[in-house]
Amino acid sequence: MISVQNVSKFFGPIKALQNITFEIKRGEVVGFLGPNGAGKTTMMRLITGFFPPSEGQVLIDGKDLCKSKSEIRRKIGYLPENNPLYRDMTAKDFLSYVAQLKGISFRTQKTAIQKTAEQCGVESVFNRLVGKLSKGYQQRLGLAQALLGDPELLILDEPTNGLDPKQIVEMRNLIQLLRHERTILLSTHILSEVQMTCERVLILNEGKMAADLELKSIEASLEDIFLKVVNKEVELCQK
Amino acid sequence: MSKVIAIAARDLKSWLHSFSFYLLAVFFLGVAGYFFWSGLSYFSLVSYQVATNPKLQVVSLNLTEGVLSSFLASLAAVLLLLIPVLTMRSLAEEKSQGTLELLFTYPISDVQIVIGKFLSLLALVFLLVSPTIAYFFLARAVGAKFETVSLLTGYGGLLLVGASFVALGLLMSSLVERQAVSAGIGFAILLFFWIVGWMAEWTSPTLGIVFKEMSLVEHFRDLGRGIVDTKDLAFFILFISFFLFATLSTLEIRTWKK
Ligand SMILES: Nc1ncnc2c1ncn2[C@@H]1O[C@H](COP(=O)(O)OP(=O)(O)O)[C@@H](O)[C@H]1O
Ligand SMILES: [Mg+2]
Numbered sequence: 491m492i493s494v495q496n497v498s499k500f501f502g503p504i505k506a507l508q509n510i511t512f513e514i515k516r517g518e519v520v521g522f523l524g525p526n527g528a529g530k531t532t533m534m535r536l537i538t539g540f541f542p543p544s545e546g547q548v549l550i551d552g553k554d555l556c557k558s559k560s561e562i563r564r565k566i567g568y569l570p571e572n573n574p575l576y577r578d579m580t581a582k583d584f585l586s587y588v589a590q591l592k593g594i595s596f597r598t599q600k601t602a603i604q605k606t607a608e609q610c611g612v613e614s615v616f617n618r619l620v621g622k623l624s625k626g627y628q629q630r631l632g633l634a635q636a637l638l639g640d641p642e643l644l645i646l647d648e649p650t651n652g653l654d655p656k657q658i659v660e661m662r663n664l665i666q667l668l669r670h671e672r673t674i675l676l677s678t679h680i681l682s683e684v685q686m687t688c689e690r691v692l693i694l695n696e697g698k699m700a701a702d703l704e705l706k707s708i709e710a711s712l713e714d715i716f717l718k719v720v721n722k723e724v725e726l727c728q729k
Numbered sequence: 730m731s732k733v734i735a736i737a738a739r740d741l742k743s744w745l746h747s748f749s750f751y752l753l754a755v756f757f758l759g760v761a762g763y764f765f766w767s768g769l770s771y772f773s774l775v776s777y778q779v780a781t782n783p784k785l786q787v788v789s790l791n792l793t794e795g796v797l798s799s800f801l802a803s804l805a806a807v808l809l810l811l812i813p814v815l816t817m818r819s820l821a822e823e824k825s826q827g828t829l830e831l832l833f834t835y836p837i838s839d840v841q842i843v844i845g846k847f848l849s850l851l852a853l854v855f856l857l858v859s860p861t862i863a864y865f866f867l868a869r870a871v872g873a874k875f876e877t878v879s880l881l882t883g884y885g886g887l888l889l890v891g892a893s894f895v896a897l898g899l900l901m902s903s904l905v906e907r908q909a910v911s912a913g914i915g916f917a918i919l920l921f922f923w924i925v926g927w928m929a930e931w932t933s934p935t936l937g938i939v940f941k942e943m944s945l946v947e948h949f950r951d952l953g954r955g956i957v958d959t960k961d962l963a964f965f966i967l968f969i970s971f972f973l974f975a976t977l978s979t980l981e982i983r984t985w986k987k
Contacts, residue, residue: 538834541983560836568834574827578743590735591835635831 491516491643491673492537497546499532506532508697509546516642519669521684522677524694525720530677531571533694534645537675538568550643564592567636571647571677573629577621581612581631584620585638592639602638610634610664626657633664644668646676650683662687681712693719693726701726732837736845740819741852750853753811757857764803765864768796769873792875798953801883804861805890805949808854809923812891813915815853816898817908819846820976825906839980843973846899847892854891858884879955886952889965890945894919896972903979919945 492514499507507529514520524530536543539555539562548555550562576584585607589599607613610630615623620631629649636644649665650658658680665676665687678684684691685705693701693716700719703726708715718724744750772795823829832842862884865875898915905911926944929937941947945968948961 535830540830540833559838563834563836566834568831570827570830570834572827574830576739576743576828577826578746579739587735587739588831588835591732591832591837593732593836 491518491551492675493549493552494533494537495546495549497533497536497543497548499529499536499541500544505697507536507543510694510699511546512692512699512702514673514675516673517671518690519674519688520676521688521691522675522694523679523681523684523691523716524677524700527696528694529697530694531647534568534570534647534675534677538566538645539563564639565642567639567641567644569632569636569644569646569649571651573632575620575628575631575635577619579620580617581607581620581623581627582616584631585634588635588638594639602640606634606637609637609667611660625652626654626660629653629657629661630664633661637668642672644672644674644676646674648677648679650678650680658683681716685712695720695722699727733841733845733848736832736837736842737849737852740846740849744815744849744853753814754857757807757811758860760807761800761804761861762864765796765800765861765868768800768803769868772796773873792873796873797875797879797883797955798950801887801953802946802949804858804887805946805953806923808858808887808891808894809919810916811857812850812854812894813898813901813912813919816850816895816902816915817912818902819850819899820903820980821906821908821911824903833983839977843899843977843980847895847973850895850899851888851892854895855888858887858891876955882955882957883953886949886961889952889962889969890949893945893965893968893972896969896976897922900972900976900979903976 494510494512497507497510498505510533522530522533535541536548537550537555539559542556550565553562555562576587579587582603585603586599589603594602604613607616610633612627612630612634615627615631620628623631629652633646633649636646646665650661653661662683665674668674669687676684676688689705691701691703691705691712692699693703700722701715703715705712715724715726719726772792775795820829823832833839862880865880868875897919898911901911901915901918902908905914922943922945924944924946926941926947929940929944932940942964948964951958952961
């Protein structure tokens with residue numbers, strides 16, 4: 491589904507990503523780990539077509555993102571870091587705006603919004619202003635905008651960031667429900683979350699791929715592995 | 730196209746739900762009303778003098794020349810002040826709250842974003858300006874009849890000037906995230922394009938022609954009198970396209986930190 495080939499991204503002198511290569515198969519749920527500034531957000535922005543790579547290419551279903559933009563973007567649902575939302579709209583207006591921009595046909599819009607809102611549990615706050623919602627509801631709404639249009643691929647950048655423990659559990663359960671028939675790439679700082687939701691983990695460190703592991707295959711705790719990888723004691727790319 | 734309209738409608742709604750728009754509208758219509766009234770009463774004073782003084786009978790007076798064009802020029806000057814305040818939020822706010830990242834990853838193009846933003850601001854300007862047409866109907870009630878054709882060309886020209894201000898303001902809002910700064914710089918640059926024609930007199934003849942051709946006021950003058958010249962239209966369209974295109978290029982770079 492996703493094929494990242496020798497990708498680098500530079501911001502002036504800053505090398506945010508260097509020569510990254512990996513593949514994610516259809517239906518895989520992959521955790522994306524790495525210390526702050528490792529380049530996770532940058533990698534996700536490349537996959538969503540937010541900006542193009544400086545070198546290399548990103549293919550989604552074999553197609554270059556930079557070439558057939560609209561067609562590929564329709565397949566991707568993206569929850570950016572910090573969950574940006576239009577605070578001056580009601581939740582309902584916001585979702586119908588997103589539905590319009592995603593090109594969901596006028597006739598099916600209402601059912602699509604209804605279905606997504608139910609899935610994410612935001613119907614009860616439909617008529618409230620987004621800016622007045624609690625952090626937990628805002629996060630659900632962010633997930634709802636990503637899910638509109640039923641994308642096959644979900645890119646979630648720290649979806650549990652800033653939530654309280656109860657909200658984290660709710661969010662995790664929600665993501666569990668979404669995994670059917672979907673490919674998910676999820677970045678987080680919570681290692682247990684990866685262990686509970688993902689089958690595979692990618693660890694990024696200082697802009698380089700430091701580990702690519704099936705979770706089944708590891709014996710030590712993920713925490714040990716993470717620390718070793720980040721301190722550059724080992725490198726664990728299976729391929 | 731429906732996506733462009735969706736973007737334009739969202740921004741427009743957000744403005745119409747805000748108190749500040751009504752504050753601006755009251756200010757604008759108040760100032761416009763004052764200009765109109767003082768223009769009209771000055772005109773009636775002059776025409777009274779002309780009518781009673783036989784020596785002045787040779788001067789032909791007409792309402793379009795005497796009232797309409799100077800009124801529209803004053804409105805344009807007020808818009809010069811107001812439009813940077815309307816445009817400063819447009820892209821800067823999407824950037825600062827991060828929603829531009831959503832727009833950039835939805836199946837829409839940067840062109841659609843820019844056109845949508847442009848149209849919403851144009852609609853706002855239209856909403857501000859169009860009520861002033863009522864003044865001319867009021868004037869008709871007291872006997873001042875304006876020609877409909879010059880009225881329409883004049884207002885068309887005013888909208889073109891407004892659209893030019895909007896295009897430049899949009900570029901500012903894509904470059905400068907601090908909204909007050911964006912409005913300030915936008916105002917300064919607009920002012921330059923407004924008065925650059927006046928500087929023509931003090932420079933060499935060749936440079937003078939260049940300055941005159943760049944001036945928004947010079948190109949608005951004939952339209953404000955109800956005269957349509959393709960050269961003026963071409964100038965405004967070129968001006969608008971240039972700044973919209975520049976806005977588009979700044980969006981395509983996507984180099985801001987977040
Ligand atoms: N737009 C940008 N301009 C300049 N540097 C950037 C930009 N975006 C990210 N960076 C830099 O790239 C590196 C990776 O950042 P990021 O992808 O946000 O990491 P993470 O999401 O893993 O915390 C950091 O050093 C960051 O400062
Ligand atoms: Mg990040």
